[in-house]
Amino acid sequence: MKLPSSTEWVLHCATTLAQLDQGETASAAQLAAYYDLPAPYLAKQLQSLVRAGVLTATTGPRGGFRLARAAGEITLLEVIDAVTGATQPYECREIRQQGAGALPPEDCRDACILATKMADAYDAWRGALAGESLADVLAGIPASAPERTRTKLRATRTGP
Amino acid sequence: MKLPSSTEWVLHCATTLAQLDQGETASAAQLAAYYDLPAPYLAKQLQSLVRAGVLTATTGPRGGFRLARAAGEITLLEVIDAVTGATQPYECREIRQQGAGALPPEDCRDACILATKMADAYDAWRGALAGESLADVLAGIPASAPERTRTKLRATRTGP
Numbered sequence: 408m409k410l411p412s413s414t415e416w417v418l419h420c421a422t423t424l425a426q427l428d429q430g431e432t433a434s435a436a437q438l439a440a441y442y443d444l445p446a447p448y449l450a451k452q453l454q455s456l457v458r459a460g461v462l463t464a465t466t467g468p469r470g471g472f473r474l475a476r477a478a479g480e481i482t483l484l485e486v487i488d489a490v491t492g493a494t495q496p497y498e499c500r501e502i503r504q505q506g507a508g509a510l511p512p513e514d515c516r517d518a519c520i521l522a523t524k525m526a527d528a529y530d531a532w533r534g535a536l537a538g539e540s541l542a543d544v545l546a547g548i549p550a551s552a553p554e555r556t557r558t559k560l561r562a563t564r565t566g567p
Numbered sequence: 568m569k570l571p572s573s574t575e576w577v578l579h580c581a582t583t584l585a586q587l588d589q590g591e592t593a594s595a596a597q598l599a600a601y602y603d604l605p606a607p608y609l610a611k612q613l614q615s616l617v618r619a620g621v622l623t624a625t626t627g628p629r630g631g632f633r634l635a636r637a638a639g640e641i642t643l644l645e646v647i648d649a650v651t652g653a654t655q656p657y658e659c660r661e662i663r664q665q666g667a668g669a670l671p672p673e674d675c676r677d678a679c680i681l682a683t684k685m686a687d688a689y690d691a692w693r694g695a696l697a698g699e700s701l702a703d704v705l706a707g708i709p710a711s712a713p714e715r716t717r718t719k720l721r722a723t724r725t726g727p
Contacts, residue, residue, distance in 0.1 A: 443666030506603030528695035
């Protein structure tokens, strides 16, 4: 059970964008340089965050990405779902209905109890991440970090 | 984020073994026929359950697998960990320490807060599955199911 490595990328990029001043943006190239990540692939992940309503993309010479909403209103779950697609880690292939022990269809109207319990566990995971916002993340980093982030990120700006 | 399809196999096989009479066993070949699964690969998964202390393997003409402990003392988490190895789905590659924005080592003595929150979510998933035993699963199936399971499983017995 593995999340793609881009999960770490988008969590960090969203956290970084949450530290920008109002109206400020960062481009995919800037964020890629900031974390030494492959820019084209990171850009695709950031576009997924835009489609999911987590980020807003602006164009123009000072264009780039910023949070679509306040940091306190964006959960880690939303960020992760945007790049993973929110699929159940447990796949029930209904093996209860196959083989010598196959249950008849009338005994399978309800979801398999094992699938139900696995879904409950996935809900617990989702609930934990839905209860953590980007503001909660910022509350856990040193008070001096945001200013440092802004300064270092601006130094990665290329072009006008 | 995907669990291997063998997760469904071992959960169902463990549930099936939990329905056997005291002292009764089922072989890998029987369980494979019962669920129409590839016997050699299933046998490997069942051996993983033996190594994890979930099942006991007995040899001899009536040998096979049985639960190593009472159904109420075996959790779904143990069954799953046996085949997946209990690895964190989120891999923190410490991208906070790389690129133009790299944090100095002295700022990284504590675990990354994002990794911590991801670990908390994984713990929530594990906690949900640690709170469900095979006995809890049996409590959720029809009262007539265990007798049917035993009868059908015995019909898959080959050899002496």
